[in-house]
Amino acid sequence: MHFATFILKNLTRRPTRTVLTVLGLAVSVGSMIALLGISENFRESMRDTFEKRGVDLVSVASGASDQLSSEVDEGIIDKVRAMPDVAGVDAALVELSEMTLREPRDENDTPPSSQVLVQAWLPDNFGYDDLEIRSGRKLTPEDAGQFRCMVGYKFAENNNKNVGDTITVLRHKFTIVGVFKSFNLFENGCIITVLKEYQELSGRKNKVTGFSLRVNKTSQNPDEDVERVRQRILSLTDKDGKPFRVSVERPQKYLNDAVHIKITKAMAWLISAVALFIGVISMLNTMAMSVLERTQEIGILRAVGWPRGRIVRMVLGEAIFLGMASAFVGTIGAVATTYLLAMSPKVNGFIEGGIAPWIIVQGFAITIVLGLIGGAYPAYRAARLMPTEAIRHD
């Protein structure tokens, strides 16, 4: 018999309690893994988009917490595009807008409305090149003024829409001309339409929420090329000679500083911390009960020569086994939950199924620490038992 076998057998003494503890802890750990996984997928999808599109710089209004709360004068776009080192500009007005999926049946009928992420793009955005057209076609400059749009495939699936169907956004009917798939999580659940007419509809004439760009890297040091363009953009002025109030950052820094990503992550950690605290208490309770019930046995183990250290290792080992089992069950639950959420029409494809391996590894590591914390006091109590008193214990 190995020592690990001995520890495992101890856990079979009260199988129902062991299973309930594992399940309770699995909920805590699973919640943490799922929340952190979702927030990481969120960040990763944006990072992936910037990388695949070859974006070198990202610009939003200075001080804006994210693109949704940003507003930049469109005049800067032409100036940036005119720079010799700029290979391409991708500008967009991004908004959460009210949408209805059908027409009123009669004058008393109010169709249900929901929020949709609208991305209004310039006709020459390089982002178009990366969209895989599932059906229909891409938007062209000729679609301007026609109230046409493309929809992400998740949006189309969740709302049962296809090419030729219409949706009403900001009380205007848009005709779907194409269904696309993007490597960007959010684009798959959104609507892409023409910038000019959407600016009019949303009352944000000549405004975009941000832009990204590619830089021609011609020198020996590409970072210097990018930095040079960055500085030039920061020094641009509007028609009145005032500097544009924009921040311009490398994508990695933009993501690191993005307040919405930070908030998502902070919320994930906050909720995880509460769940983990409950998990620690559950573990502590289980292990304390387990030690109390086995007082006499622990006395026997001491009597046959087990030192305090081995008793501590035994109790902590049990706690770690419980933690590992919980992490395993929790991970399965978390992965399943993200896939189920990803399929839900409610989230419009904004959540991606699956969890990054390092989040799972982190989950296991945290659970082991949690097991050690939850098992520490019971282990200390067990180790302090005097064999003669413990043997007499009923």
Next chain:
Amino acid sequence: MTDGPAGQLLFASDVRKTYPDGAVHALNGVTLGVREAEHVAITGPSGCGKSTLLNLLGVLDRPDSGEVFFRGEALSTRRDLDRFRARQIGFVFQSFFLLPTLTARENVQVPMFEGMPLSARERAKKADGLLELVGMEKRAGHRPMQLSVGERQRVALARALANDPALLLADEPTGNLDSENAVRVLDLLTMLQKERRLALLVVTHSDDVARRADRVVRMKDGRVLDDGTAR
């Protein structure tokens, strides 16, 4: 018998023990020696200090004063009493105290974790050998709940021998057994003591158990009343 620690396997010199409330003087200066391969029985009325003495001799507890020597070495100076207990002393209890989640074979292996270093396979092999010695080889895979009380005590006896101790301490080893099982366990204890040249110290109320000993120590009120021989 009480000349001093020299030549004794175990020697308790004027040991005293008072329980924390101070009201009960469990041992009032007991001096007692046990030689190698000697079979000693300690008898006396309930509360006379037999079990307290056994606990002190088995280093499960420390005396308030006095000293316990093992092969002439004062045990109060040792820092590794757990290891000492694991390797030199085997315990047999009245209530067997087998671990319920483990099989007989696994129960016998429990003390081996602190004995001489053995692999898991070697531990299992040794446990099988000990179970065979006590006639329990066919029940090696059974858990305590699946065994009769007599069988449990035989498994407990095998466990006590796990690390080939020099001294076996038995606290009322037949106290929970019917007469038939009691005789069987006693026969086994006596046989093992002789064959393995173990020192055996048995605390008992039973005259039948005491009669088998080389020497019977009678106690009363925490003192040795009579340190004589039974036969």
